[in-house]
Amino acid sequence: MANPFRLPMAPRTIRNLFSKPSTRRYPYEIRPRFEGARGTIKFDVETCNYCMLCARRCPAAAITVSREERYWAIEHLTCIGCNVCVEVCNKNSLSMSTDSKSVHTHAEVGPQGQRPGHEEWHGPDPVIAAPAAAKV
C-alpha cells in the first residue's frame, strides 16, 4: 500500500510557484513557425504558363485554371497543404509559405459568388507559347 504522505509532485509544484508559465500569451506572443512548415500557397502570376499540371494533380481540387482566359484561382480553405502543386510546377510559380491560413469570421461571398478564402489572378499572355494539349 503506498504511503499516503509521500508527495512526488511537491517539488515540481513549489517550483511552479516561482517560475514563469509554460504557456504563451497568444495572440500577444506568437511563436514563429519553423522553416518548412506547411502554411499557405503563394503564386507568382508572371511566370505561369498555364500548363494546368497543378490543377490536375491537386488531391483536394482546390485549384482552378483556365488557359484561354489566363485565369488562376485557389480556394485556400479547401487546400490541405500537401505541397504536390509546388513540386510539380516546372516554372517555380508556386511556393509554400509558413503563414498560417487566415480565419474567416463571416461567410463572406465574393461579387461572383466566390467562397471565403478564394484568391484569383488574371495573368498577362504567357511568356512562352502554351504547350500542345497534354493528355489527362
Added chain:
Amino acid sequence: MKRTIIPFGPQHPVLPEPIVLDLLLEDEKVVDAIPTIGYIHRGLEAMVDRVEFTEMGFVVERICGICSFMHGMGYCLAIESIMNVEVPDRARWLRIIWAEISRIQSHLLWLGLGADAFGFENLFMHCWRMREEILDIFEKTTGGRIIHSVNRIGGVRRDVSDSELIAIVAKLDELGKAFDKTAKVFASDASIRHRLSGVGVLSMANARAVDAVGPMARASGVRMDTRLTGQNLYDQLEFEPVLETAGDCLARVVVRMREVRQSIDLVHQMVAKMPKGDGLPIETKVRGMPSGETFTRLEQPRGEVVYYVKANGTKYLERFRARTPTFANIPAMIKLVKGCDLADVPNIILTIDPCISCTER
C-alpha cells in the same frame, strides 16, 4: 434491486472519445453494455471509388489525428508490396524513426487523458507539455504537427539531415529525463493507485479469448507485438516487448510508460544504424497501376493494425480496409465493463486507449 439504463456518450464530460455505450445498471454495478459507434463515421473507405490510388494516401492519413503517421505508412507499404517497389534504405529508416516518435507522442497524449479522467489535471498538463516538444520535432522535420503528409508510394517526401537527427536524439534524451520524474508520480501516487489498482482485471486467458491486441494484451502477460515479425527493418534492432502480469488498469499505465522509454531507446538504435550521408535517394519513382491484393500488419501505439488493399489494374482501388486496434479491443472493453462500478466505467474505457476516429473511419 433497481435496474436503470444510462446512455453513456457520445458527449460526456469525462469521455475523450465519442463512443456510445448503453449501460444497464443494477444499483451501482454495471450488468451489461451495448455499444453503438457511428458518430464519426465519414465513409472514408468508400472514397476509393472517387480518389485515385496515388492520392488516397492523403485521405488515409486523415483517418485519425493521433495515429496519422502509421496509417499513411501502412497504406504506402501495402501498395508498394502489391507493385513490388523497392524503397531506398534511407527512406525506410526515416519512416520507422518517425513511427517511433509518433508512438511516444500518442502514449504521452493518453497518459495525460488518463490522469485527467480521474481528476489529476496537473499531471495532464505536464504530460501534454512534454508532448509539445515532440510536436515541434514533427513540425521541423515534416512540416505539420499532426498531419505529416511525408509518406509517398515509393519513399518519403522530405529528408532529415544527419545533424538534425543527432539533435532530435539529444532532445528525446532530455525528454526522457523529464518523463522519468512524471513516471514516478504515476507509479507511486496514492490517489492514482486507489483509482486504478485492481480495477478492470483482464486475466491472460480472458485476454486470449477476446482477442485483445496491443498494450491491453501485453499488460495481461500475452507476448504479442507485430514488430517481432522483423519486417520493416525491425529485425536489425534489439528490443523485447514490454510485459506486465497484473492485468489491471495500473498495469496498462505502466506498460505504456515503459513503451515510451523503449521507443526513445529504439530511436537511438535507429539513428546509429541508418546509412549516413547527404544526398542519398529517398524515393523511387513509381509508374503503372497496381493489380493484386495484400494484407499488411503494423504495430500502432494501440496495437496491431491490419490493412487490406485490393487493386484491379485501374487507377481506382477496389477495396481499402483498415482494421484498427481499437476495433479489436472493443469486445475486451465490453467484457471488462460488465460487473464493475459505475465510477470505474470511464477509467476502463480509457484504458483500452480508444481511438474512435480510427474505428469508425
Added chain:
Amino acid sequence: MDKAAFLARVGEYHENGWRLAIINATTVPSPDEATPGVFEISWGFAKDLEFETMRESVTTADEVPSVSEFFGAAFLYENEMRELFGINVTGIGLDLQGQLYKTSAKIPFSHAAVKARLEATAAATAAASGKKA
C-alpha cells in the same frame, strides 16, 4: 458455401490457439449484366508471427454462418458486414439489429451503390478533362 466444412476449419484454428485478426468483405463488381455481383469475404487469423486467411465468395442470397461460437470478438465485424454490405450473416453472438452504424444511406457498399459511385467519378473526370483540354 459449405457451412459445415467452413465451421470445422474455423474450429480447428480456434483449437490450435489462433486469434481472429480481421473479417473483411469486398464488393466485386460483376463483369456483365447477367452474372450477379459477388462479395469476397476474408477471415484473417494470426498466431505468433504468422498470418493466414480463409476466403469465400458469396452473393446477397447466401447465408454466412457466424464464427461467434469460436471467436466471441467476431460480433463487431459481422454486424458491420451486415449493415454496410447487406450480407446475410446468421447467428451473431451479440446482434445489434442494424443499430451499430446508423448511416444515412443504407448499405453503402452494395453493388448498386458502388456502381453508382464509379459511374459518377467517370462522368466527373470526363467533364473535367473536356473542359480543360
